[in-house]
Amino acid sequence: MAAARKRRAGPGRATAPAAPPFPVSPSSPLQRLAIPLSLALALALLSATDRVSDQLVLTRSVWAAAATLIGWTLMLALQARRDGRTVSLHTVLRPQHYVQAILHISVLSYWGYHWRPVYDHIWLLVAQLLFAYAFDMLLSWSRRESYGLGFGPFPIIFSTNLFLWFRDDWFYLQFLMLAAGFMGKAFVRWERDGHRTHIFNPSAFSLGLFSLVLIATGTTSLTWGQEIASTLTLAPRIYLFLFAIGLVAMYAFSITLVAGTAAIVLFGASALYSAVTGVPYFIDSEIPSAVFLGLHLLVTDPSTSPRTPLGKAVFGFGYGLGVFLLYAVLGLLGVPTFYDKLLGVPLLNLSVRWIDRVVARLREGNRLEHWSPSWAPAQANLVFMTGWILFFGAMTLVGATDRRHRGDTVPFWETACAEGRPQACERLLQIQTNYCGDNAGWACNELGRYYAEGVVVEPDLDRARSSFAQACELRFQAGCLNLLRADGWLSSEPRPIDYRLLLREAGPNLVDMPEAALLPRACAHGWRSACGKATP
Amino acid sequence: MSNPSPPAPASSGSHLGLTLLALLVTGVGAWMFTQTPAPIRNGNLAGSAPPPALTGFRSDAWMLPNEPELGFVEIPAGPFLMGGIPTTDPGAFENERWSATLPRGTLTLPAYYLSRYEVTTAQYAAFVADTGYEAAADTLAGPGDHPVTHVSWPDALAYADWLTVKLAADPNTPEVLRQRLEAGWRVSLPTEAQWEKAARGSDGRVYPWGADADRTRANFQGQTTVPVGSYRCDDCPYGLADMSGNVWEWTRSPYQPYPFTVDDDSDSLRDDALWVMRGGSFTDPERNIRTGTRGGGDPGARRPFMGFRVALSGP
Numbered sequence: 142m143a144a145a146r147k148r149r150a151g152p153g154r155a156t157a158p159a160a161p162p163f164p165v166s167p168s169s170p171l172q173r174l175a176i177p178l179s180l181a182l183a184l185a186l187l188s189a190t191d192r193v194s195d196q197l198v199l200t201r202s203v204w205a206a207a208a209t210l211i212g213w214t215l216m217l218a219l220q221a222r223r224d225g226r227t228v229s230l231h232t233v234l235r236p237q238h239y240v241q242a243i244l245h246i247s248v249l250s251y252w253g254y255h256w257r258p259v260y261d262h263i264w265l266l267v268a269q270l271l272f273a274y275a276f277d278m279l280l281s282w283s284r285r286e287s288y289g290l291g292f293g294p295f296p297i298i299f300s301t302n303l304f305l306w307f308r309d310d311w312f313y314l315q316f317l318m319l320a321a322g323f324m325g326k327a328f329v330r331w332e333r334d335g336h337r338t339h340i341f342n343p344s345a346f347s348l349g350l351f352s353l354v355l356i357a358t359g360t361t362s363l364t365w366g367q368e369i370a371s372t373l374t375l376a377p378r379i380y381l382f383l384f385a386i387g388l389v390a391m392y393a394f395s396i397t398l399v400a401g402t403a404a405i406v407l408f409g410a411s412a413l414y415s416a417v418t419g420v421p422y423f424i425d426s427e428i429p430s431a432v433f434l435g436l437h438l439l440v441t442d443p444s445t446s447p448r449t450p451l452g453k454a455v456f457g458f459g460y461g462l463g464v465f466l467l468y469a470v471l472g473l474l475g476v477p478t479f480y481d482k483l484l485g486v487p488l489l490n491l492s493v494r495w496i497d498r499v500v501a502r503l504r505e506g507n508r509l510e511h512w513s514p515s516w517a518p519a520q521a522n523l524v525f526m527t528g529w530i531l532f533f534g535a536m537t538l539v540g541a542t543d544r545r546h547r548g549d550t551v552p553f554w555e556t557a558c559a560e561g562r563p564q565a566c567e568r569l570l571q572i573q574t575n576y577c578g579d580n581a582g583w584a585c586n587e588l589g590r591y592y593a594e595g596v597v598v599e600p601d602l603d604r605a606r607s608s609f610a611q612a613c614e615l616r617f618q619a620g621c622l623n624l625l626r627a628d629g630w631l632s633s634e635p636r637p638i639d640y641r642l643l644l645r646e647a648g649p650n651l652v653d654m655p656e657a658a659l660l661p662r663a664c665a666h667g668w669r670s671a672c673g674k675a676t677p
Numbered sequence: 678m679s680n681p682s683p684p685a686p687a688s689s690g691s692h693l694g695l696t697l698l699a700l701l702v703t704g705v706g707a708w709m710f711t712q713t714p715a716p717i718r719n720g721n722l723a724g725s726a727p728p729p730a731l732t733g734f735r736s737d738a739w740m741l742p743n744e745p746e747l748g749f750v751e752i753p754a755g756p757f758l759m760g761g762i763p764t765t766d767p768g769a770f771e772n773e774r775w776s777a778t779l780p781r782g783t784l785t786l787p788a789y790y791l792s793r794y795e796v797t798t799a800q801y802a803a804f805v806a807d808t809g810y811e812a813a814a815d816t817l818a819g820p821g822d823h824p825v826t827h828v829s830w831p832d833a834l835a836y837a838d839w840l841t842v843k844l845a846a847d848p849n850t851p852e853v854l855r856q857r858l859e860a861g862w863r864v865s866l867p868t869e870a871q872w873e874k875a876a877r878g879s880d881g882r883v884y885p886w887g888a889d890a891d892r893t894r895a896n897f898q899g900q901t902t903v904p905v906g907s908y909r910c911d912d913c914p915y916g917l918a919d920m921s922g923n924v925w926e927w928t929r930s931p932y933q934p935y936p937f938t939v940d941d942d943s944d945s946l947r948d949d950a951l952w953v954m955r956g957g958s959f960t961d962p963e964r965n966i967r968t969g970t971r972g973g974g975d976p977g978a979r980r981p982f983m984g985f986r987v988a989l990s991g992p
Binding site: 314328357 | 831835
């Protein structure tokens, strides 16, 4: 057992199957083709569930996916009959598949408990799994390869859905995104360590590719991407939860150096920026929770990352730095910043052979002697894990994880913007946009004023009117009156209903908080007008 | 027995696969370009096709009425009696009393124009088609010649602002309207005083046609809206149609106690917004379709019994 653990942890073992392939009992090609056919029919049957049948486009998307799979299966069956073509199957049970799947399910369950749309999405996850198995199977057989039946599609589907899914009206694009991931796995390959293997982490590949398309076409609103990125924090102590989940992955797959280095780079760069500029780099956290999730469960696929300790550290460093830079670049381009954690992974996957080569050269030149302790790989991983635990503990102690973040309050950014701090006005605009999106009428009216007055942002009267209209529809009287004005824009203090959203600290709204407790909390968050009223 | 087959070499199959992958991504990108971003408001996206032609309305003038002044009726300057109390009007509500000492107030308004009909679904559809304004699906679901419904207070104002721009820019706008617009007049919602004067005239009528409710003169206590102008009212003070019933009509007045002022109530910004709506609807009893009845509407409400008409008035 210990030996097996040591092998798993050691370099060069990550992509090798943990168990030998088990051939599936003999049957004819046509009988085997009954498997994808059954999966496709099961997919079609899902259209009878309320979740799918309530929405016409969604129903048609499922039917179209099922019909494609059935057509493909029949085509293969005809070929098998005509040409005597073989269709083979073997079982492959890899821990990196089923353990990762369990971790993904844990995150989805915990997050979904606090954000209902995740649970509403369950039938669609099942649909994607059915589609993924059938598609992957048919793709293998079309390429005259044996299909390795195991849990492979699980982490691909789950990790994709932890970061991006399309809205019901465009759900057919979700199936196409998955198809792209599997095609990338099958066709975009290279030689690595004497094996022909896929270059890209399949889910990261499709996420990266579709992110680019969504950015280029300005169609992010077809997806739930923004909501997904911002709702993880609705789950209490999400950083601690992800940290605990991450430890399992670190122990099982020796990815400590990847995730840990990425996190350290992000924490470090963020702290450095904050020290220099006086404002946080990320708007309301030291590392956005979705990025923290990504560096544990998206970038850490052992098959597509380096296998040496130094290589892993370089890989993690690259991810951390990439996210840090992409956040700024996307923000400057006016693109949703949640893509920061998705775009860099395929590029890092592409750099793996280069990283391997550099590490090998360093090793050949004995330049790593001082940096290579004589620990066994498993021992080394435990040491790295200990370091990571200590680092995370320290970050938690200084309030850089689950505690309230100074950047999550509007007054902080108002002051910073007025002082001319870097990016502060952009952040103020962003945070007001977020709160307005949460239906805080006060924030919508402030946003309208910003656009109308052109102080925080370039003047844009159409946007101003749109924001005032939204404030008005939320019964914020100043917003209504501003719609009747041509200048002299009105402002007013937040109402209790607004404070319930403005003071939520990235968690759930404070609908149950007594009104008497709201004002002291507002005062503590920097709302000076609330302070006098908070004192009994 | 099935054995794993040897790995396939990089071949034309891979090239075909890569080509298919490239086609898939390109196709998805091209398709996404055709999709409208951020289309969601109330879960639906209204259609953007221009409305079909309707008898009595001009398809070359944003479906406004085929009248010399596009349905705008001048309400001359002068005084009128506003408000009421149960002693003189048994149906009057307490919120119609002018003040503690006066049951009614006399208000003098400058001249203005009010549209003869409620804004129709076709007119609103012309606005949506021209601007891409996000309308709820129910907004445009009704027949073109019925009053538009499921419009919020900001929706109504947005329509009025758009019409101001359109009328001002169109060389075919009737001369009398053009002159007003050039003088700084704007299309907007009427104030509740403008609405009430137009409905009851200077002789203080309880209903636009007289003192008593009449099922043959207005659409009330019914099941649904009817085409605008179904109940013509030539003997009403200014010949306006559907001032009683059909749909409640938004005004630009915040809901505040009488006496009426043009004050925009900006000293009570912390209160929840409520805006006056007038005229009652097809769902209401006779008491609610009186000329003096004041309703308070949540500005974000989009209901099947709420619409609006527009006014053209000076700065």
